[in-house]
Amino acid sequence: MLIQWYPGHMHKASREIKAAMEHIDLTIEILDARIPFSSQNPALAKLRGDKPCIKVLSKCDLADEQRTQQWQEYLEREQGVKTLAVAMSQVDKIRQLTALCHKLVPRLESRTKPLHALITGIPNVGKSTIINILAGRTIAKTGDEPAVTKYQQRIDLGNGLVLFDTPGVLWGNIENQNSGYRLAATGAIKDTAFTHEDVASFVAEYLLHDYPELLKARFQIDVLPQTEVELLNLIGKKRGCLRSGGRIELDKVAKILVGELRSATLGRITMETPEMVEIELAELEIIRAEKAAKKQARSKKREH
Numbered sequence: 432m433l434i435q436w437y438p439g440h441m442h443k444a445s446r447e448i449k450a451a452m453e454h455i456d457l458t459i460e461i462l463d464a465r466i467p468f469s470s471q472n473p474a475l476a477k478l479r480g481d482k483p484c485i486k487v488l489s490k491c492d493l494a495d496e497q498r499t500q501q502w503q504e505y506l507e508r509e510q511g512v513k514t515l516a517v518a519m520s521q522v523d524k525i526r527q528l529t530a531l532c533h534k535l536v537p538r539l540e541s542r543t544k545p546l547h548a549l550i551t552g553i554p555n556v557g558k559s560t561i562i563n564i565l566a567g568r569t570i571a572k573t574g575d576e577p578a579v580t581k582y583q584q585r586i587d588l589g590n591g592l593v594l595f596d597t598p599g600v601l602w603g604n605i606e607n608q609n610s611g612y613r614l615a616a617t618g619a620i621k622d623t624a625f626t627h628e629d630v631a632s633f634v635a636e637y638l639l640h641d642y643p644e645l646l647k648a649r650f651q652i653d654v655l656p657q658t659e660v661e662l663l664n665l666i667g668k669k670r671g672c673l674r675s676g677g678r679i680e681l682d683k684v685a686k687i688l689v690g691e692l693r694s695a696t697l698g699r700i701t702m703e704t705p706e707m708v709e710i711e712l713a714e715l716e717i718i719r720a721e722k723a724a725k726k727q728a729r730s731k732k733r734e735h
Contacts, residue, residue: 449478451595454547456536457483459528459594461552461561464494464516465617465701467502468708469610470553476509479549483511483535485528489557492518493694498701505705511535519557525564529592545591553619562586562596606719607711609633613702618693628663631685634692635659637702645698649691663688 458479463470467488476484486506491499503514513535517524536546552558563569570586584596612633615625636659638646643655646662650669656662666672667679670687674680691697 448475448549448551448597451549452478452480452482455479455482455549455595456546457485457532457548459485459487459532459548459550461487461489461550461556461558463553463556463617463619464488464491464499464502466610466613466619466703467506468703468705469607469613470556470617470619472551472553475551481511483513484509485531485535486512486514487528487561488514488516489552489561490519491516492520493699495699495701498704501705502701517561519560522564525561528561528565529588529590532592545587545593547593547595549595549597551597553614555618558596562594565594607715609703609711616689616692616702627685627689628681631663631681631688632659634688634702635662638662638692638697638700642698642700645700649697 458475460471460475467486471486488494488499488502499516503516506512506514513531515524515528515531532546532548550558550562566586566588570584584594586594586596588594611620612625612630614620615630616634639655639657639659639662646652646655650666652665652669656665663681663684664679666688667681667684670684672680672683672687692700
């Protein structure tokens with residue numbers, strides 16, 4: 432299943448990124464620390480080539496601290512990549528980005544022009560907030576809804592660094608279905624892209640496996656059920672999400688669970704690990720190979 436959510440301004444932004452890249456010295460990609468892989472743009476690595484890249488893991492105060500460290504080590508295996516984990520409240524730490532940019536691209540004595548850095552990130556990842564902190568004033572519009580920034584901006588920070596800001600870009604097709612659900616769970620994809628129940632079922636299944644103790648503590652459950660459906664029903668009973676006849680109002684339960692995940696009321700949770708992603712990528716390669724083989728077989732059949 433290919434998950435598609437690609438507003439027109441994002442398509443335009445992708446073209447602008449490609450056109451601007453030849454003038455860029457380095458890239459700054461803002462990732463959600465809860466989903467570092469799923470919030471990456473797979474096209475950006477190809478577009479930037481061998482230019483340095485800083486991957487900022489934003490909202491790290493909402494993510495599992497140990498897994499954030501694992502992700503930083505994993506991402507920095509790639510040549511030219513450095514990481515910085517920040518919470519949106521860590522103003523001083525966010526401002527370290529300027530010095531890190533200059534460190535990655537040392538200015539030559541003969542160079543008079545400032546560094547040009549492309550800053551990008553998926554919707555609702557905190558990019559605009561980071562830009563405003565770096566600039567020391569409100570330049571980029573912020574908001575809780577995805578797709579707030581719609582136009583590319585050139586921002587001179589006045590310290591030898593110019594940012595090229597792009598709209599939050601999601602790629603055309605999200606092949607990995609699990610990544611699509613993770614993006615929806617953290618709020619990067621508008622709530623209309625999935626049903627609340629589907630997202631909550633995905634979240635519930637994951638939490639049962641990876642964060643059972645957080646579920647027990649938050650919902651005061653002594654023995655957890657075996658399935659996500661049973662878990663959602665149990666949460667519904669405990670939170671009084673009942674319709675006439677005692678039926679569980681699943682849409683209401685779903686909004687509670689996903690809302691408490693997003694706000695970290697459940698606790699600090701990371702929705703994916705490097706090991707998990709490696710397995711999913713391997714499975715995706717098999718699916719791609721099978722599709723290619725079927726396409727080739729159909730082509731040969733038409734020729735005959």
